[in-house]
Amino acid sequence: MVIEVKNLSKSYGRGQVRALKDCSLSIPKGIIFGLLGPNGAGKTTFIKSILNLLKIDGGEIKIAGINYQDERARLNLSYLPEKFNFYPYYKVRGVLDFIGELNQLDAIKREQYRVRALKKLSIEEIEMKKVKNISKGQLQRVGLAGLLMGDSKLFILDEPFTGLDPIGIKDVKDLIINLKSNGATIFINSHILSEIEQIADRVAIMREGVILAEGAVTDLKGKSTLEEFFYKTIMGAKESK
């Protein structure tokens, strides 16, 4: 398993708000996994816990078999937050080079990877523009291009479709499929069900910090759509509450 989470719990405000309640997930290598849920379900908290950005209340997290608190667990990992941001006076080229440097790429490889990333995300024309002079959608594309500035095997993407136009969404889907075809594992947080349905192999549905369902997309949705299954699961959980 690339990611293994057992009984993960996390609360905010001295236990007053329980964001995650005994969540368990196992994500095998080489698949696209979608974590779905309405706003406030705990999806971002789940990702931040995996990345050791938050102090968890309890549970066990392993990335590539290594405890999540060990820095080596994140050696082959790339992360894209919901709103990618960078220092405003950096040029797009500088942003990608910075990411490449952190990913241990030498100068020649950085150049090669940068050219490839800019082309894949169709942002060659903003390469020499400063971050402060590009739009939010373009900035998000720069963040996505940053994912290609290395040889990561695990990609964690928090709402990667946010702020993108339809062409941008298609580019991202193509990018994700391409990463998978190269053997990478992709973990996506999203509430845009239609896009996830098209690309994900497995999904989990989360509401109020609880994982309500998890499995292969084809098994879960059956003959209906993922949207219908999602709606039934969320509404069912609301009613039983």
Place this chain on the structure above:
Amino acid sequence: MTMIRIMSMENIGFHRFKVLVINTIFNEFRNKSVIFFSIFTLLVIYADHALINFIEGNLPGMAPSDTLVDMKMKAFYWIISSWNGLMAIILGINTVKADLNMQIMPQLFAWPIKRMEYLFARIVGSWIVIVGYYIISIILAYIVFKFFGTGASIGASIGAAASAGGGMLSLFSSIIVSVLLSSLMILTVITIAVFFSLYLSKVWGLIVSILAIGFIGQANSYFSMVPFSEITDKLDGIFSIIKLLLHYLIPRVGVLSNMAVQVFMGATMDRNIFFELLHFVASYALLFYFLLFVFKRREL
């Protein structure tokens, strides 16, 4: 195999540390305060130089030439030293706070970067910017004073002062020692400002850091000349106890700053430099460990 893996992790850690230090320098180099102080320093050098030329040209015999030169150098050194403290606070407040405010920190920590590496890289990067400014200012001032107008006598004066106070110390070695001592003060001030930036807004962080550094400086001057055996005689209230704790547990910014000026001016040092350096190493390690402890507990 395990050994190779550990060594490779250390290399990666150092590489990322270096990338972060360069990134910090790149960020802080653009800091408006650094630009402002750099321009202002040029103006001070010019004003200082013009003033001494005017006095020497129009009021001959008012004071011996060497005295005027010493006064001028002391004034210049005192001004840029006090700015360095202020610059250290401004950069210290900004360096980590900017990553927090712009939400860049979670992105950075998705890489295998240890919080200690990040914190130290940000502090060291800011330190390099200020010490770089400091060294360039002194060199520039020296060049202007030495090669334009009344320079020759100034060079001679500093050299005489240095040799009078420091024995074997040459002019340049006294400058190097002075800058080194100041740089330790700068490192401490940046670290303290980073600590306050974790909890306070930029403005409040700036105000509280200035007050805290001022209070530590006062504590240093209060206790630095008191023999260890007479310390209890000085304890006459809660404030004096706090000052005592600060004097012994926190690096002595006031003492380091005074020593830097004394070395530069060639005056006799009133402190034991080796003891003070030893105290700095121990107390800075304690301060950094405390900062790291609170930073590690912070959620991103």
